[in-house]
Amino acid sequence: xxxxxxxxxxxxxxxxxxxxxxxxxxxxxxxxxxxxxxxxxxxxxxxxxxxxxxxxxxxxxxxxxxxxxxxxxxxxxxxxxxxxxxxxxxxxxxxxxxxxxxxxxxxxxxxxxxxxxxxxxxxxxxxxxxxxxxxxxxxxxxxxxxxxxxxxxxxxxxxxxxxxxxxxxxxxxxxxxxxxxxxxxxxxxxxxxxxxxxxxxxxxxxxxxxxxxxxxxxxxxxxxxxxxxxxxxxxxxxxxxxxxxxxxxxxxxxxxxxxxxxxxxxxxxxxxxxxxxxxxxxxxxxxxxxxxxxxxxxxxxxxxxxxxxxxxxxxxxxxxxxxxxxxxxxxxxxxxxxxxxxxxxxxxxxxxxxxxxxxxxxxxxxxxxxxxxxxxxxxxxxxxxxxxxxxxxxxxxxxxxxxxxxxxxxxxxxxxxxxxxxxxxxxxxxxxxxxxxxxxxxxxxxxxxxxxxxxxxxxxxxxxxxxxxxxxxxxxxxxxxxxxxxxxxxxxxxxxxxxxxxxxxxxxxxxxxxxxxxxxxxxxxxxxxxxxxxxxxxxxxxxxxxxxxxxxxxxxxxxxxxxxxxxxxxxxxxxxxxxxxxxxxxxxxxxxxxxxxxxxxxxxxxxxxxxxxxxxxxxxxxxxxxxxxxxxxxxxxx
RNA sequence: GCCGAUGUAGCUCAGUUGGCCAGAGCAGCUGAUUUGUAAUCAGCCGGUCGGGGGUUCGAGUCCCUUCACCAGCUCCA
Numbered sequence: 001x002x003x004x005x006x007x008x009x010x011x012x013x014x015x016x017x018x019x020x021x022x023x024x025x026x027x028x029x030x031x032x033x034x035x036x037x038x039x040x041x042x043x044x045x046x047x048x049x050x051x052x053x054x055x056x057x058x059x060x061x062x063x064x065x066x067x068x069x070x071x072x073x074x075x076x077x078x079x080x081x082x083x084x085x086x087x088x089x090x091x092x093x094x095x096x097x098x099x100x101x102x103x104x105x106x107x108x109x110x111x112x113x114x115x116x117x118x119x120x121x122x123x124x125x126x127x128x129x130x131x132x133x134x135x136x137x138x139x140x141x142x143x144x145x146x147x148x149x150x151x152x153x154x155x156x157x158x159x160x161x162x163x164x165x166x167x168x169x170x171x172x173x174x175x176x177x178x179x180x181x182x183x184x185x186x187x188x189x190x191x192x193x194x195x196x197x198x199x200x201x202x203x204x205x206x207x208x209x210x211x212x213x214x215x216x217x218x219x220x221x222x223x224x225x226x227x228x229x230x231x232x233x234x235x236x237x238x239x240x241x242x243x244x245x246x247x248x249x250x251x252x253x254x255x256x257x258x259x260x261x262x263x264x265x266x267x268x269x270x271x272x273x274x275x276x277x278x279x280x281x282x283x284x285x286x287x288x289x290x291x292x293x294x295x296x297x298x299x300x301x302x303x304x305x306x307x308x309x310x311x312x313x314x315x316x317x318x319x320x321x322x323x324x325x326x327x328x329x330x331x332x333x334x335x336x337x338x339x340x341x342x343x344x345x346x347x348x349x350x351x352x353x354x355x356x357x358x359x360x361x362x363x364x365x366x367x368x369x370x371x372x373x374x375x376x377x378x379x380x381x382x383x384x385x386x387x388x389x390x391x392x393x394x395x396x397x398x399x400x401x402x403x404x405x406x407x408x409x410x411x412x413x414x415x416x417x418x419x420x421x422x423x424x425x426x427x428x429x430x431x432x433x434x435x436x437x438x439x440x441x442x443x444x445x446x447x448x449x450x451x452x453x454x455x456x457x458x459x460x461x462x463x464x465x466x467x468x469x470x471x472x473x474x475x476x477x478x479x480x481x482x483x484x485x486x487x488x489x490x491x492x493x494x495x496x497x498x499x500x501x502x503x504x505x506x507x508x509x510x511x512x513x514x515x516x517x518x519x520x521x522x523x524x525x526x527x528x529x530x531x532x533x534x535x536x537x538x539x540x541x542x543x544x545x546x547x548x549x550x551x552x553x554x555x556x557x558x559x560x561x562x563x564x565x566x567x568x569x570x571x572x573x574x575x576x577x578x579x580x581x582x583x584x585x586x587x588x589x590x591x592x593x594x595x596x597x598x599x600x601x602x603x604x605x606x607x608x609x610x611x612x613x614x615x616x617x618x619x620x621x622x623x624x625x626x627x628x629x630x631x632x633x634x635x636x637x638x
Numbered sequence: 639g640c641c642g643a644u645g646u647a648g649c650u651c652a653g654u655u656g657g658c659c660a661g662a663g664c665a666g667c668u669g670a671u672u673u674g675u676a677a678u679c680a681g682c683c684g685g686u687c688g689g690g691g692g693u694u695c696g697a698g699u700c701c702c703u704u705c706a707c708c709a710g711c712u713c714c715a
Contacts, residue, residue: 102710114643200710201641208712212641215710243707247649256688256706308715315713334715368639368713369706377714466715485714517715553674581672589676603674615675 004055019046020186023058033060035190036069036183043069045136045183061222071096073134073173073184074124074191074220075103080176081123082216086110091178092155092204092213098481099230100219104202106155112214117196120216124194131189132174136182141165144179155204155213191220193227240479242532243374249537249595251528252375261372261379263525271545272531273524277360279412280384280520283405289356289386294338296362300328305498306337307434311467316366335361336492336517339387340499343513348503353513354394358386360524375529376484382524388516389501392442395514399450399489402518406474406487409520413531414540415476419483420456422447423471426463433467435494443491444470468494469517479533486522486530491515537595538617542638548575549591550612553603555579561602564612564627571631575600592617598634 003022004010013022019037023030023046034046038057043065044050046058059066075094082089082105092104139147141160147170148156156179160168171180173188185191195218202215221227238244246252251269258264265273281291300319303309308316312333319328332338339357348355362382371377390398410418424444425433433440447470451458458472465471469492473485492515495501502510521527531539541547548568550561558579565577575598578587584601591599601613605624612630614622625633 111642198709199642202711203640206712208640212711214641217710254706260706306715312715316715336715363715365715370639370641370711371713372707468715551675554672556672583671583673583678584675585673586677587673587675592676599675601675605674613674619676621675 001050002053003050004053006055006057013050015051016049018049019044019056019058022050022056030058030060034058035060035066035185038065043183045134045186047133047186048136048183068096069183069185070190070222071101071220072180072182073188074194074218075101076134076171076173076176076178076180076184077124077127077188077191077194077220078103078120078196078216078218079105079178080127080174081120083176084127085116085119085123086112088152090153090155093159094178100197100217102215102217104155104204104213104215106211106213112199112216114199120196121194124191127174128188128191128194130174131187133187134182134184135172136184137170137172139168139170141168144168144170147177148179190222193221193224195219195227195231234480237479237481240533240536241374242376242478242529245532245537246375248593251532259379260369261367261377263375263378263380268545269528272539272543273528275543276521276524276527277384280409283408284356284358284386287356287401287405288354289358291358292339292342294332294335294342294359294361296332296364297329298332298338300330302337302341303330303333306334306340306495307468307498308333308337311434312365317364331364332361333363333365335359335363335383335385336387336495336515337499339385340495340501340515343387343389344499344501348389348501348513350391350503350505350511353503354388354390354398356386356388358384361385375525376478378525381526383519384521384524384527385517385519388518389496389503389513390516391503391505391511392514395446395491395516396450396453398516399446399491400454402489402516402520403450403454403456403472406489406518406520409487410474413534415486415530415534417477418486419475420451420458421464421473421475421485422451422458422460423464423466423473424460424462425465425470429463433465435468435497439493439497440470443493446491447472447489466490468492474522476530478530484526484530486527487520488518488522490517492517538597539595541597541634544595544597546575546594546596547573547634548598548600549587549596550575550577550600550602551584551587551591552577552579553584553601555581557602557604557607560607564600564602567627568631571634573631573634588615592619600630 001013001015002010003013020031020034023034036059037044037046039050040054059069061067061070072095075096079091079094086107088108090106094103095101141163144160145157148160159179169181170177171182171184197217197219200215201212203212204210219230249268250266252266253264255264300309316333317331319330321328342357343355360382362380364380367377367379388398425440451472469490472489474487475483476486477483496512496515501513503513505511550564552558552561558577561577565575568575578591580587588599595617597617599615601615606612609624611624611626613624614630616622
């Protein structure tokens with residue numbers, strides 16, 4: 001048979017050789033490292049015989065496919081260990097994930113606890129050392145059902161219901177057999193380092209009306225050292241957690257009395273927030289946005305009209321009432337209905353379009369208690385919201401302009417690792433959405449076309465649209481790799497319909513505008529959380545609350561420091577004097593921990609020279625400078 | 639909302655099988671020290687052990703309940 005390699009080379013091999021054997025013909029090292037292979041475009045076990053001409057690509061620990069197989073096999077190993085250690089364990093699914101793998105299990109009356117972890121790890125290691133091969137077997141549906149009936153594995157039986165006879169495979173390693181598509185690594189002995197990470201509840205098949213199983217998370221590595229490094233990386237990531245840094249740097253707080261999920265911005269956090277807002281305000285002003293301010297509550301009818309009440313009425317903060325008249329108001333969960341009222345409050349001419357109405361609008365949404373998470377998921381937050389009312393002809397250019405603004409914001413913050421996600425409606429659940437198919441088709445096409453036009457790399461998710469329209473969402477990961485939606489751009493034909501918005505065209509006829517909802521930051525809260533985690537609290541110079549601290553070597557130099565502070569203030573450089581009665585070492589340490597970017601040391605020498613000595617956060621010493629050269633250097637850093 | 643864990647001073651944490659006035663470091667305050675690039679020294683202050691209820695001669699330790707927080711699931715206009 002002819003085997004074609006990724007580099008285009010073709011070599012002749014005897015029929016029936018496995019990927020491992022083929023790898024052996026190239027190098028022993030490769031054969032040892034190969035974990036799985038892509039054979040004719042399909043993911044295969046490296047130990048599966050190939051008996052026809054094929055293209056082949058080997059996968060090792062270095063690529064994601066190799067890791068996928070490694071962790072998938074590790075999930076089986078975990079299951080084998082659990083079955084050996086506990087009676088009557090029923091198994092759900094056990095896939096690899098981005099970092100490791102999990103297995104969903106039903107342990108009946110037994111409750112697993114973290115105390116069991118060591119025991120499980122030991123058992124897994126013991127089984128791994130047996131170097132059991134993963135044996136693949138094609139099996140008939142009837143036999144597969146019989147096997148799991150015998151085992152009383154009800155979840156596997158349910159999974160089998162959806163599978164077609166003739167496509168079903170079993171994998172066996174040691175004493176454990178699982179329903180599985182594969183591929184798997186050659187044998188368990190490749191797994192050298194094992195850590196059971198955590199336990200969590202997970203609904204069977206992601207359905208909250210069904211049984212909650214126990215999800216056991218784990219991670220494994222081919223080398224002990226890699227596990228150690230991974231755990232250290234996790235520790236480092238935890239130090240960047242915005243909840244921890246937010247407290248340490250006094251950026252924001254929560255109060256049980258104020259209420260959970262209701263962040264309180266402290267002075268330093270507020271400074272950063274306002275600088276972010278000012279930056280965006282300027283950008284928007286350049287682009288012709290007009291700012292507005294609307295109330296935090298709105299009459300219930302407003303949301304009945306918008307459709308929010310029907311969709312979220314039960315699941316939102318309940319209406320508040322005027323005591324005498326009994327009128328009903330809702331805390332606003334969105335700004336768009338208010339902005340629609342602004343558009344509709346007087347006749348509009350096509351000459352006014354596109355009308356771009358912006359607001360840093362604070363909204364309140366009831367989020368389930370289990371969802372609240374620092375600043376990332378809260379019940380009260382401020383959107384950097386704007387609504388663009390335009391004609392269908394203008395839609396594309398407006399969308400592109402917003403797209404450009406949004407990517408510019410991400411760039412400015414140095415967030416280069418984002419995913420642009422096109423969130424479309426779920427074709428199987430049309431009842432979740434308002435408006436006509438025509439409206440939806442047009443809106444979805446607008447987003448898809450615009451991203452194509454600028455060659456933006458996107459992923460598409462069905463069912464992630466808002467109920468009134470599709471979205472282009474910008475997803476960013478936090479320190480621990482969890483994905484969050486920041487910026488969003490939404491095309492909406494439906495709310496203009498609902499609010500019966502009209503403009504008079506050049507033809508003197510009434511026309512319906514299209515609406516773009518957009519928020520480049522998303523919300524100030526969530527944006528801040530990501531900003532904190534990405535910078536580890538070392539904010540860019542232009543954003544940081546305090547750019548420098550002046551540290552007198554001796555407090556008798558404090559008056560000179562105050563003068564220096566005033567001089568720098570004239571150049572819009574902000575900071576403070578640390579004239580506490582402490583040693584210089586202590587002051588340096590404290591201000592380093594506060595992430596002050598520039599530590600300016602003042603002593604006899606500096607005073608005589610009329611300058612400052614500059615130490616950058618992190619320890620780099622730039623030496624003595626005159627005030628003029630410091631200002632120049634500083635401005636070059638911005 | 640669900641599952642599991644956690645909750646002791648402003649922060650980080652000790653507190654043995656329930657048993658004398660609940661401890662430490664940092665922070666804070668007071669004083670001494672006057673400092674040249676990541677912690678000067680001493681003294682003092684500070685907690686009804688998340689809240690409520692119960693068991694017990696006795697509860698930070700055990701039980702119930704409630705709240706908050708953490709991990710994940712579900713949800714996310």
